[in-house]
Amino acid sequence: MNTYGHAFRITIFGTSHGPGVGCVIDGCPANVPISLEAVQLEVERRKPSAGIGTPRAEEDLVQIQSGVHEGKSTGAPIQIFIPNRDTDSSKYAKFRQTPRPGHADYPALMKYGEGHDLRGGGQFSGRMTAPLAAAGGVAKSLLAEEGVRVAAYARSIGQVVDQEERALEDLGSVYEHPTRAATQELDGRMQREILAAKEDGDSVGGVVRCLADGLPVGVGEPFFDTLDGELAKFMFAIPAVKGVDFGSGFAAARKLGSENNDPYRIEAGRVRTSTNHAGGVLGGMSNGMPLDLRVAFKPTASIAKPQGTVDLGTGKEAILKIEGRHDPCIVPRAVVVVEAAVALVLVDLMMRGGYIARQC
């Protein structure tokens, strides 16, 4: 279903090849300063960069159609609409017969039957992340009022891995880099990794790391609606995500307890931990340390190389050649989407826990 959240909810709609995509944000407190420019900026950051992305020009002009009046939220639902440009849907017709490996085509056709609108990937299109980015802009505006910051970057693309344990302060120039790497040097290497795959008619994946600080202690609603669980759930809604971990994450499985536990200490009068192997989450609640998660993206499923598939009409195996140009790597565009996802989850859980009031 297309709604996420309890106290602060987002509902997305639209498809890649219709009039547009958008979302409704419900439960936003009144009086939050929300500027169209700030929301538009988030959507801009999701656009493909010259050279390393798809050349499809997306204008993505954000319209806020309700819920914001004179630069502030009113308490009513905020509706955001992003019109699509004219698109050629003809090339998608054949995927109904011969589903694309790695895409949602086959399960979607089984689930929705004849009615499924496959054009542009239908409701499974990566384009659905544009309204997510826009909604993230609203959530970040609210978080800013609460002193919470969220920032992500490309931790790895293909074989290029950024091994540094960067802090939020180190991420100031991420959006100046087309790959969303933390440094210019890594950006260059990641660009080359992407272009090499592209030349080969292939694609690469990567890992996005996201940090957030300024959270009060106790955000998260265990047993089930945990901070980490809600974040993970949202991350898997982002197309191409295959893994999520927090703090030392999968590496914790190989550590000793005496290595992995984070001892408490007092720092400037506040309770902190010396290390942050927990990634800011204990018992499903924020513990006052920066939130730290990693999200693994698979390589883009649409590649130029011919692939084995089946013909659902004849029941025979077939070879599929996907025409057109596609992002050889989704990671650079996904960075702002991961930030949006984190911001949306944090606002919802902070409102549920009473850490954000009804009026700003």
Add this chain to the structure above:
Amino acid sequence: MNTYGHAFRITIFGTSHGPGVGCVIDGCPANVPISLEAVQLEVERRKPSAGIGTPRAEEDLVQIQSGVHEGKSTGAPIQIFIPNRDTDSSKYAKFRQTPRPGHADYPALMKYGEGHDLRGGGQFSGRMTAPLAAAGGVAKSLLAEEGVRVAAYARSIGQVVDQEERALEDLGSVYEHPTRAATQELDGRMQREILAAKEDGDSVGGVVRCLADGLPVGVGEPFFDTLDGELAKFMFAIPAVKGVDFGSGFAAARKLGSENNDPYRIEAGRVRTSTNHAGGVLGGMSNGMPLDLRVAFKPTASIAKPQGTVDLGTGKEAILKIEGRHDPCIVPRAVVVVEAAVALVLVDLMMRGGYIARQC
């Protein structure tokens, strides 16, 4: 909050040091054969094994107090209760002052204040997974009627990693092995890993892998309530989980699209994929291949070694020594809990998607 699910819901209650723990299962179709023995067996499989676990004797006798009549579900809520044995709560008093590193003590005290019942970890106790295991027994009974099987095993404990890509058929003897390893040989090595940590007053983590087959194609409710997202959310509710991935998972981030895509083929008249890098999930829906996920557990937070903490009363740093005996590794006990979590999520999503009927 303590409820999971939409169409098939579980609500858990209880604490480690009260009369007992339990759950309410709501939405179970009528006429599903449910035996107390089958449910009890799941709870048994969660008990610590001699030597490698905590010596605390847990009787864990399951009582089904409503919703099952003459061996079949009635359509009414199923309530399951597991009485606690008498426990000594005195040793927990000091954690209120000096919270345990790696535990929920500190955020819970900040969130719930004076009222928080810290004894035995309160509602954050690992004991809350006993009713999960029991509920998993009910979910598995229902899945069995639908031809769906779920099985997990310890893929790694500490440095011992089971590198084989095992199938569901290979997991028949898992519960004969105290560590829940897939083979006797690995079980021996994993036991030694655990005992070495234990002797050191330390603990180890590990990875549980879970497989499920027999799923229809299309299970999952995108955009947000995806098969992988719902599973991940539930996994993070299990204490000590720090990461979840599907299929090639984090490794997919380093692969090329041409390596990672799973080509379709026809096998015995059915659409299948040659490989299963997707882990059975595409676009948030099952694709007909076995579900395949990995869940990373951190080493047990309770260790015998002295650790740095803070005294919340004085605001000064302090050294904490945790008395008593604790599981040096939670993984063996977590295997059946992961199975339960998978089963509960699958039933909920299958019911939501109309794949399971109101009456069995």
Add this chain to the structure above:
Amino acid sequence: MNTYGHAFRITIFGTSHGPGVGCVIDGCPANVPISLEAVQLEVERRKPSAGIGTPRAEEDLVQIQSGVHEGKSTGAPIQIFIPNRDTDSSKYAKFRQTPRPGHADYPALMKYGEGHDLRGGGQFSGRMTAPLAAAGGVAKSLLAEEGVRVAAYARSIGQVVDQEERALEDLGSVYEHPTRAATQELDGRMQREILAAKEDGDSVGGVVRCLADGLPVGVGEPFFDTLDGELAKFMFAIPAVKGVDFGSGFAAARKLGSENNDPYRIEAGRVRTSTNHAGGVLGGMSNGMPLDLRVAFKPTASIAKPQGTVDLGTGKEAILKIEGRHDPCIVPRAVVVVEAAVALVLVDLMMRGGYIARQC
């Protein structure tokens, strides 16, 4: 919050004095025939009729922006948008200082503070029922496939009460009558009742009765999500509703059990009841008899007569004179909205109970 439903959900957005109003319908099965004309017709039926309604011209041209392709639902969210015409908001400014009796102004200002957008009633505007009517068109299209019919009429307006126990078959000409009375004779009397109030600068209320047949037995999800309870909840979301009852309803409170119980009988091979005092609902579930509910609407709160209010700025009592023209009776426009509400609730509960499949 602005979302209703579990399996079939509607989220509304917009305000009276912004670009438009609309809704997102999520969970609609794929392949349901949905025509823009049918949806537009529902919205037309909500428009004020010449003479007895407000003279404000509403064009209300429905746009379906996603989820319907080639005349059928795709399984993706259906977004419907209804642009507003240019409106003069200036007259609403003073209600921020001197709230209108009987309106949401005062509680909304207390709840949302400065940010609340009072223009046109903001999110409390009766205009929010336009997207409800549109969504009702979608729900009715789906119900038609299942053989379920829904029809309502004005049972009373002011002192004019239609005492006949009309059946669904008797309601064929309701929408030919400006007041939505069941007969032309009643329509005339009800029109005069409305016009008399209007001339007096006053307003009148009334009762809408709604019937539905063709429901399978068992629709409703007790204990809490009952058929009658869900219908009632939705009805109270419609502005100006003050009461809801089913079957003999409030009159049942004065009856004997032997009068009020509906004896079962066999009719054309099917189990029926001789009477329908239950209004089609027993134990929160449909019992196979026609659903029968009544919804009480208060007289329109906006009247021309001067009224006592308070000045929130000075804290003193004040006299308010509401300018402009307003519906002297909301009932005629509410009839199709009640039908929509019933249709939306029925679809959600039928889907939740497995009575409607994922694909049509």
Add this chain to the structure above:
Amino acid sequence: MNTYGHAFRITIFGTSHGPGVGCVIDGCPANVPISLEAVQLEVERRKPSAGIGTPRAEEDLVQIQSGVHEGKSTGAPIQIFIPNRDTDSSKYAKFRQTPRPGHADYPALMKYGEGHDLRGGGQFSGRMTAPLAAAGGVAKSLLAEEGVRVAAYARSIGQVVDQEERALEDLGSVYEHPTRAATQELDGRMQREILAAKEDGDSVGGVVRCLADGLPVGVGEPFFDTLDGELAKFMFAIPAVKGVDFGSGFAAARKLGSENNDPYRIEAGRVRTSTNHAGGVLGGMSNGMPLDLRVAFKPTASIAKPQGTVDLGTGKEAILKIEGRHDPCIVPRAVVVVEAAVALVLVDLMMRGGYIARQC
């Protein structure tokens, strides 16, 4: 489904003829004083009174099994269990074949099939209101901390109607009267009404009126989750409820706007209304005036007189004679249940709106 609420949730379980009935309350803030005695008292008030109720002796000893420690809530789920006494289920067997008019038997058998446990009415038993009353005790304890009071009384039983517009202050002796009438004189008349029906092998219905004051302005989450809508939804979950209205309610439908609008005024420095035709609700939110609702109960469906039914086995009409003794009027026992329902809804909406904090 058996869960109500978002921020403060109740899940009920059990059946009349099993080990017991109970509930889980989730989301209760920590540190709320909760005494077993106060909860037990609510359950006592639901018991049948000598003479006018069923002679079935119900001990109804409340057990609080988790979530309360040293007289205060801990923040963990509160589980309440009320064991059943031994009961004779044999007399219910025939209702499976010949369903009782006015009961849930027939729709429940159609919905749940063979599995439905009909004994004592199964999950549709009036006994399910015992845990509601208990949960109401918890909710009232929390409301008392917030200065909110809830009180109900029997406004009518059969033909005896209490026409006074009583205020909360006038309801101090309600629970001294077996019928829950507001005065001793009315209690006498109502008792005679009930006994007359009982002697006749018949039953009577009635109306419960409930008031609440001390609410902040703005409670309720429009558009859909309104104060009146949520209350109505919960009321219809109470067995035998057929109608709900607020303030002038159904009578408003016959009034003029100038009569029905409540003018604002200043009273002791606070904004109030001169009249309370709105029943304390405007636009789905509390307006600062006392909440005022009426709930219509049908006469008890179980009567001694023979009734027409059908034999589901043979498909022929049949005569049913219900043996045993049943409440000739449910209203006296329902009064405390209506109070509980109101209290539970108020707490949930107050928590959702941020009017109640996480810690008390």
